[in-house]
């Protein structure tokens with residue numbers, strides 16, 4: 001009994017003390033109301049301590065001298081390490097572009113390989129500056145996770161891969177199949193929607209890491225491997241005999257993949273967004289890694305603005321005047337990055353399709369750089 | 371006069387702030403208050419920061435629709451159910467694999483621990499090799515070994531290993547018929563319960579009689595015939611009110627029946643084999659802690675080796691064994707969270723994995739997950755403490 005009283009008294013003191021420390025000034029009528037309104041109360045309470053993220057990231061990056069970039073654990077063509085831990089891929093190039101823009105050196109990037117499950121927590125907690133890891137832009141992620149999407153660097157859709165020997169013609173033949181995929185992805189939800197909408201049975205085997213998905217599918221645990229079509233193309237080359245497998249024609253979802261930053265730091269969001277646009281606009285204007293030197297002496301005003309000879313865009317972004325010239329010099333434009341990493345001459349063999357520049361009928365459209 | 375002196379020498383009641391009881395109380399309240407206010411500051415600070423960064427918070431998310439499927443469910447579950455229900459499903463899966471693991475690890479561990487002490491050179495060396503290998507290889511590697519080992523060894527559904535068209539074994543799992551209960555099945559259940567109750571009383575009576583008269587009663591045989599015989603008679607009377615649903619190959623996979631998925635097999639196997647190696651050492655230590663004189667005395671009384679172990683050594687050794695054994699049970703339960711690596715849908719994979727990702731509410735979900743593991747651990751500890759007390763030597 002005595003213990004109980006001690007407990008209750010201590011609790012009361014604790015809550016009161018905590019309240020006073022935390023809430024100097026804001027009054028609350030009753031405890032219940034406090035509970036219900038705690039969140040909104042504290043949001044307006046001026047004295048509540050909180051991590052300040054606005055405008056901090058760029059200063060931080062400049063101070064530490066590199067960009068911390070969250071990538072996959074290895075999806076060839078998108079973000080993949082080689083034997084000596086050099087990362088390449090179109091997702092990696094986004095981080096390199098940002099490093100070139102902010103620090104003038106595209107090699108000043110450190111990579112954090114993340115599973116699908118870990119990625120947003122790593123970004124929220126400030127462990128990484130950019131998440132550039134085949135991440136789909138969705139309403140829930142944009143609104144509930146405290147992150148902002150800075151654009152799209154690959155328009156994708158979810159597909160299915162099966163063994164040719166199964167004799168499956170299309171996704172509608174998959175009733176009763178066992179399906180392997182990664183957990184914590186949009187994939188996991190889309191596949192549930194697809195089978196439910198078509199009234200088909202299925203068994204979902206969801207792994208944390210992509211390598212285990214590939215190994216289990218390869219061993220025959222599943223009839224189907226499902227993920228973004230681009231990743232299917234990339235992961236397929238890891239199978240023991242890639243030619244025994246085929247990707248079904250159906251695309252069951254929209255998967256716009258792009259770089260993500262923390263919510264609340266608008267300046268950093270702008271920097272990442274415009275670094276991506278710079279790559280798109282350069283392709284549109286025909287500015288490449290090889291001709292950027294001669295472009296410096298162009299008499300076209302939009303090119304002069306792009307290379308920083310005219311206008312104040314760099315200054316307004318908090319960057320040097322030659323920020324976008326540095327991106328192209330060191331990383332290349334979007335088309336170059338695409339060809340180098342995932343294009344027809346690589347093992348991934350993706351065609352531009354909807355990812356062509358808008359002038360060629362695709363969706364890649366950079367906002368005007370004036 | 372004398373009385374008066376004594377009275378005045380009696381210490382007067384101390385002032386409240388000098389009274390040790392009150393002083394202790396005061397400081398306890400202070401410390402506890404400090405801890406609680408620290409907790410309060412941390413929690414409200416977190417809430418503020420989450421709010422400021424635009425991250426959703428609160429426990430309302432548990433009511434949301436799950437929308438994803440779960441590979442193995444012990445209770446009914448579909449995509450339309452809530453996150454909370456998915457949480458319960460995954461919690462049951464965790465409890466299942468922990469239960470299976472503890473059961474087999476204990477049996478195997480005791481067996482190997484006894485073998486380790488055997489006078490048979492071969493047996494004791496095999497046990498030693500087992501212990502040294504398994505407890506020195508990281509558990510995650512063992513899980514992968516069994517998982518991909520199991521997968522690699524099994525045929526595709528089309529080429530299943532077929533036992534009498536009722537059991538099928540393939541890479542998707544072990545399929546067996548599942549029972550369908552019809553009217554009158556409750557009679558069999560009651561017969562079974564009666565069998566167990568009768569067995570309980572018979573063995574009590576037999577023990578008492580043996581203690582008093584020294585006469586032994588075939589308890590084992592009588593129990594077996596009661597527990598199996600009674601339900602058998604009941605089912606004949608009720609006209610076999612049970613039918614089976616057989617698994618059939620339809621399209622890619624078997625449907626119907628009951629399936630044990632390879633993920634469960636691999637995880638249970640790895641957890642029990644790994645933990646058994648530690649339990650074996652604990653058992654060995656426990657037995658060695660019982661002085662040799664006990665065994666000799668027992669032999670001198672004419673008891674054979676097995677009754678000596680069962681009646682004299684193990685009951686005493688248990689007192690040494692139970693506390694570290696409890697630790698192993700706790701380890702096994704916590705290690706079961708490695709399930710996510712091989713897609714066994716446990717609490718960590720489903721709740722702290724998929725649901726965390728879909729809702730983004732890391733703080734709440736990790737707090738609940740830690741709370742659940744803590745609760746399971748405390749429950750195991752409480753049970754083992756109770757058992758330990760029961761096993762303690764009563765010295766009278």
Ligand SMILES: N[C@@H](CCC(=O)N[C@@H](CS)C(=O)NCC(=O)O)C(=O)O
Pocket residue numbers: 072073074075114115116134135136182184185186187208209210211227228231232235255257
């Ligand atoms: N775009 C989807 C799926 C992204 C995803 O994680 N895909 C897996 C399957 S290929 C992956 O990239 N895994 C690589 C890894 O875990 O390293 C999403 O954002 O949820």
